[in-house]
Amino acid sequence: MERQSGGASKDGAVETERRRVLITGCSSGFGLLTAVQAAGSGFDVVATVRNPVRADALRRALDARGLDAKIDTLDVTDSEHIRRIADRYEPIDVLVNNAGILINGSFADLSERELRDVFETNYFGAVALTRAVAGPMLRRRRGRIINVASLAGSVGYPYCSAYAASKAALIAFTQSIRVELAPFGIDVVSVEPGFHKTQIIGSNARPADRFDDPDSPLASYGRSSLRALAGDLLPWAGSPEKVARRIVRLMSVRRPRTRYVLGTDARLAAAFRWLGLAGAMERLFIRRIERAHRRTP
Numbered sequence: 001m002e003r004q005s006g007g008a009s010k011d012g013a014v015e016t017e018r019r020r021v022l023i024t025g026c027s028s029g030f031g032l033l034t035a036v037q038a039a040g041s042g043f044d045v046v047a048t049v050r051n052p053v054r055a056d057a058l059r060r061a062l063d064a065r066g067l068d069a070k071i072d073t074l075d076v077t078d079s080e081h082i083r084r085i086a087d088r089y090e091p092i093d094v095l096v097n098n099a100g101i102l103i104n105g106s107f108a109d110l111s112e113r114e115l116r117d118v119f120e121t122n123y124f125g126a127v128a129l130t131r132a133v134a135g136p137m138l139r140r141r142r143g144r145i146i147n148v149a150s151l152a153g154s155v156g157y158p159y160c161s162a163y164a165a166s167k168a169a170l171i172a173f174t175q176s177i178r179v180e181l182a183p184f185g186i187d188v189v190s191v192e193p194g195f196h197k198t199q200i201i202g203s204n205a206r207p208a209d210r211f212d213d214p215d216s217p218l219a220s221y222g223r224s225s226l227r228a229l230a231g232d233l234l235p236w237a238g239s240p241e242k243v244a245r246r247i248v249r250l251m252s253v254r255r256p257r258t259r260y261v262l263g264t265d266a267r268l269a270a271a272f273r274w275l276g277l278a279g280a281m282e283r284l285f286i287r288r289i290e291r292a293h294r295r296t297p
C-alpha cells in the first residue's frame, strides 16, 4: 500500500495517506493528545494504553471530534505485549515512544526496585518496542521513530535523578541509532519537553517509598525543593497540546533534526548552556533549594 503521496506542503511537511502510527501511553497527557491530533490529521492511529480501564478519556476525546483510532493494550515493560502489538499492527510507519513514569525522591532514598522501574518503562520499554518495530521498517527501508525524552535528560533535575538519567539514556539511544538507521531511510528523533501540565506532575507522579522518611538527611530537602521548583516552574509550564502538535508535525516533516527542545523553560535552559552559563543556572537551583528548605517549618 502506498503510504506517502510524495507531495510536500509549503512548510516542508510530506502529505500523508493513512500512514500507520503506533503511540504508547495514550491514557492521558501528550500520548492522548498526540493520538487525537494524529487521527485528526488523517493518520491510521494505533493508540495504546497500559491499562484498558484507563482508555475512557481517550475514547471520549476521539468521539467528541468524530475521529477513529485503534485502541489496544500495551504495557511497555511486558515483552509479550510488545511482541503481540508489533505483529498485529505491522507495518508501522511511525512509532512514538511516549510512555513514561516519574518517581520523586532523592537518589539516596530510591530503592533499587524504584530505580529499575523508572528505567524499565522510560528506557528499556522504549528500546524493546523500537527493536520489535525496527525489523519490518528495515525490510521496507522506511520509517520514523519519535522518542519522547525530556529537558531533564540533558540538564538533570534534583530529586528526580532516576527519571532524568532514564531520559538521558533515551536521548543517547536516539542519537546512536539515528546514525545506524539513516542508511535505511529510517529517521529517529527525540522530543525534549520542559515542564508541561500533564498527569506526570499530577496524579501519576509517584513519591518514592522513603520520600517522607524522617531518618533520611535528604528527604526533607527533596520535599521542600520539589514543591518550590514546581511552584516556580508552573507559570512557565507549556501547553501539552502544543507538544502534541509538534509531535504530529514531526511524523511528516521531510528531514527532521535529531533533537527538539520544547517549551519556554527548556529553550531558556538550552540558551543558558549555549551561552556557557550552565554553572550559573546550577548555582541558582542550589540557592533556591536551600532557601526553600530554610523556609519549610
Ligand SMILES: NC(=O)c1ccc[n+]([C@@H]2O[C@H](COP(=O)([O-])OP(=O)(O)OC[C@H]3O[C@@H](n4cnc5c(N)ncnc54)[C@H](OP(=O)(O)O)[C@@H]3O)[C@@H](O)[C@H]2O)c1
Pocket: 024, 025, 026, 027, 028, 029, 030, 031, 049, 050, 051, 054, 074, 075, 076, 077, 098, 099, 100, 101, 121, 125, 148, 149, 150, 151, 192, 193, 194, 195, 196, 197, 198, 199, 200, 201, 204
Ligand atoms: N509533562 C511534562 O512536563 C513532561 C516533560 C518532559 C517529558 N515528558 C514525557 O512525556 C511523556 C508523556 O508523559 P505525560 O507528561 O503526558 O504524562 P502522563 O499524563 O502521566 O502520561 C504518561 C503515560 O504513560 C503511560 N505509562 C506509564 N507506564 C507505562 C507502561 N509501563 N506502559 C505503557 N504506558 C505506560 C501512562 O499510563 P497509565 O495511565 O496507565 O499510568 C500514561 O498514559 C513521558 O515519557 C514523560 O516522561 C513529560
